[in-house]
Amino acid sequence: MNGNIYHNRKAQWVAYVAVFVLLALVPTVFDNPFTLNQLARYSVFALLAVSVSLIWGFGGILSLGQGIAFGLASYGMGMTMQMQFQNPEYDPIPSFMLTNELETLPLLWEPFLSTPVGLILTILVPTGFFVIFGILMFQARVAGVFVAIMTLAMLAAWYSMAYDMQPFTAGFNGISPPLPLQIFGGEVDPYSPLAYWICVGVLATLTLATKALLHTKFGLIVQAIRDDAERARFLGYNVAYYQVVVFAISGFLAAWAGLCWVMIVQYVSPTSMEIAFSISMVVWAAVGGRASLLGAIIGAFMVNGIQSYLGDELQQVWMLILGAIFIGVVLFLPRGIAGLLELILSKVPFGRGPSGAQWSAETGTEEKAS
Amino acid sequence: MTSVLELKGVTRAFNDYIAVNGFDLTVNEGELRCLLGPNGAGKTTSLDLITGRQKLTSGSVHLRGNDITHMSEQQIARQGVGRKFQVPAVFKELSVKDNFEVAFTRERGPFANMAVMRRSDGEARYNEIIEIVGLGDRLEVPAGLLSHGETQWLEIGMVLMQDPSLLLMDEPTAGMTEQETAKTSDIFNELKGTHTLIVVEHDMSFVREIADIITVMHMGSLLAEGTISEIENNSVVREVYLGSEGIS
Numbered sequence: 292m293n294g295n296i297y298h299n300r301k302a303q304w305v306a307y308v309a310v311f312v313l314l315a316l317v318p319t320v321f322d323n324p325f326t327l328n329q330l331a332r333y334s335v336f337a338l339l340a341v342s343v344s345l346i347w348g349f350g351g352i353l354s355l356g357q358g359i360a361f362g363l364a365s366y367g368m369g370m371t372m373q374m375q376f377q378n379p380e381y382d383p384i385p386s387f388m389l390t391n392e393l394e395t396l397p398l399l400w401e402p403f404l405s406t407p408v409g410l411i412l413t414i415l416v417p418t419g420f421f422v423i424f425g426i427l428m429f430q431a432r433v434a435g436v437f438v439a440i441m442t443l444a445m446l447a448a449w450y451s452m453a454y455d456m457q458p459f460t461a462g463f464n465g466i467s468p469p470l471p472l473q474i475f476g477g478e479v480d481p482y483s484p485l486a487y488w489i490c491v492g493v494l495a496t497l498t499l500a501t502k503a504l505l506h507t508k509f510g511l512i513v514q515a516i517r518d519d520a521e522r523a524r525f526l527g528y529n530v531a532y533y534q535v536v537v538f539a540i541s542g543f544l545a546a547w548a549g550l551c552w553v554m555i556v557q558y559v560s561p562t563s564m565e566i567a568f569s570i571s572m573v574v575w576a577a578v579g580g581r582a583s584l585l586g587a588i589i590g591a592f593m594v595n596g597i598q599s600y601l602g603d604e605l606q607q608v609w610m611l612i613l614g615a616i617f618i619g620v621v622l623f624l625p626r627g628i629a630g631l632l633e634l635i636l637s638k639v640p641f642g643r644g645p646s647g648a649q650w651s652a653e654t655g656t657e658e659k660a661s
Numbered sequence: 662m663t664s665v666l667e668l669k670g671v672t673r674a675f676n677d678y679i680a681v682n683g684f685d686l687t688v689n690e691g692e693l694r695c696l697l698g699p700n701g702a703g704k705t706t707s708l709d710l711i712t713g714r715q716k717l718t719s720g721s722v723h724l725r726g727n728d729i730t731h732m733s734e735q736q737i738a739r740q741g742v743g744r745k746f747q748v749p750a751v752f753k754e755l756s757v758k759d760n761f762e763v764a765f766t767r768e769r770g771p772f773a774n775m776a777v778m779r780r781s782d783g784e785a786r787y788n789e790i791i792e793i794v795g796l797g798d799r800l801e802v803p804a805g806l807l808s809h810g811e812t813q814w815l816e817i818g819m820v821l822m823q824d825p826s827l828l829l830m831d832e833p834t835a836g837m838t839e840q841e842t843a844k845t846s847d848i849f850n851e852l853k854g855t856h857t858l859i860v861v862e863h864d865m866s867f868v869r870e871i872a873d874i875i876t877v878m879h880m881g882s883l884l885a886e887g888t889i890s891e892i893e894n895n896s897v898v899r900e901v902y903l904g905s906e907g908i909s
């Protein structure tokens with residue numbers, strides 16, 4: 292019996308790094324700003340798919356609420372960029388507030404006068420919310436489909452809050468910061484290679500960090516809990532604690548996606564917390580293969596690529612097409628594209644000796660060396 | 662002798678039905694106790710009550726004098742109580758090796774385990790365990806693909822990997838061949854003395870091989886307790902197990 296290169300750690304790292312290097316080289320080939328911006332958007336979607344892959348594929352927790360973290364971070368970033376445009380002395384209040392008859396800047400907005408504080412809150416608030424929400428769910432041992440329902444209900448609640456709190460969020464219209472992000476004395480033009488590189492850089496850094504985390508004992512225990520939470524509990528692990536941590540990390544990833552998103556679209560509205568959007572993230576991860584971070588990234592690029600190249604009439608029924616893709620994957624490719632690749636590579640001889648010997652060759656020596 | 666485990670008046674009611682009823686049990690250090698009884702006698706439920714999987718309706722459980730009655734599963738596990746389930750529970754998508762690795766629980770917290778980079782940390786220990794339970798040629802196989810007997814071995818191995826001082830085994834030989842059963846009794850006899858074991862079993866020849874003292878449960882209560890010959894000659898026990906044939 293030969294090993295499968297798909298399971299070789301070194302080969303995996305090479306594949307991940309190769310994909311990110313390729314992505315980083317794109318601006319040297321295409322200099323069309325619209326293509327770059329489009330691909331930057333896909334990178335953001337890919338990061339969302341990575342967050343779904345982590346929580347669902349590895350953690351066994353089907354969260355339909357990743358849009359909460361994405362949306363909260365989007366608003367955080369929108370507020371930060373909006374306040375960069377306002378002048379604290381002459382013009383401290385965004386114009387949509389004036390039309391909503393606010394006379395002073397709401398307390399909620401005050402911290403965003405400072406860009407560093409605003410950026411920190413953009414990441415911290417969604418992550419903190421996932422910690423609290425996670426404690427409430429997992430402490431009570433909510434599991435399976437009930438997690439899906441609870442996260443969905445919470446997402447719907449945040450959506451209507453963003454929609455209804457007109458004076459603070461501009462409601463349905465959303466916030467459109469007039470200027471691109473100003474940072475380090477320059478600005479990040481959404482259509483520039485710089486913006487693209489930031490998005491790909493964030494995706495690469497966070498994906499590689501997540502992959503490294505999954506290779507630690509923590510990552511192994513998270514997957515063990517996915518397989519049998521009770522067994523893990525009887526080995527002495529505090530299952531709820533692990534679930535809260537992995538849920539919060541997935542929220543952290545989705546928050547970074549929200550930050551990058553508003554940087555490249557200069558706009559935030561309640562659509563960032565639409566139910567259909569959060570469900571789409573799950574489909575991207577499923578298509579790519581939820582048990583592979585790289586698979587999830589490829590799934591996000593593929594599905595969104597398909598969507599952009601469909602004609603206008605087909606856009607009307609996009610959710611139907613997406614549903615059909617999802618059903619097809621569930622029926623014929625339950626482990627997604629990554630699973631297909633695993634199957635193909637299993638036909639290719641790799642490594643030496645029986646599986647027992649391969650363990651020491653692969654993990655023993657390799658890990659001792661690192 | 663010091664008692665490792667002490668159950669006093671342990672009771673568990675499901676609405677009207679009382680599954681375990683005023684059950685008393687004392688197990689001493691280094692002893693191997695067999696828990697016997699017909700199906701539905703309340704053996705598994707008793708293990709659930711000891712390990713915190715179910716809450717007691719009344720009564721108390723003490724481990725080395727500490728009250729563990731109201732502790733959670735993971736707290737009790739950390740006190741050195743390991744358990745093998747009646748329906749084998751392993752991590753199906755993880756390899757056999759990774760199952761052992763997860764059961765090697767030197768660090769318990771998530772953040773502490775983020776710093777544990779090498780998965781081979783438990784290697785020395787699981788080489789010992791593989792000596793004992795076998796599976797050495799199946800290390801890379803996902804646990805979900807093991808045969809029933811192998812799964813039983815894996816779970817026993819995982820409990821050993823956890824290195825508890827009190828081991829609770831719920832029907833460990835179910836689905837095993839005769840040789841496998843014989844090997845299991847060797848392992849248990851080896852563990853006896855350094856570990857304390859409670860073994861739920863049906864197979865009388867297996868019980869004869871391993872037991873010091875046998876506790877017989879019936880309808881949630883203690884029916885009889887004694888050495889193997891005392892139990893085999895106990896007329897009440899014979900009656901419960903239907904007729905003159907005795908328990909085997």
Ligand SMILES: Nc1ncnc2c1ncn2[C@@H]1O[C@H](COP(=O)(O)OP(=O)(O)O)[C@@H](O)[C@H]1O
Pocket residue numbers: 675678680698699700701702703704705706707
């Ligand atoms: N969760 C439960 N709800 C209702 N009845 C239960 C539950 N768990 C066990 N029982 C009942 O308690 C009795 C004892 O079961 P159990 O402890 O599994 O028996 P044993 O392991 O000795 O065969 C059985 O009659 C069973 O039906």
Ligand SMILES: [Mg+2]
Pocket residue numbers: 704705706747
């Ligand atoms: Mg039972």
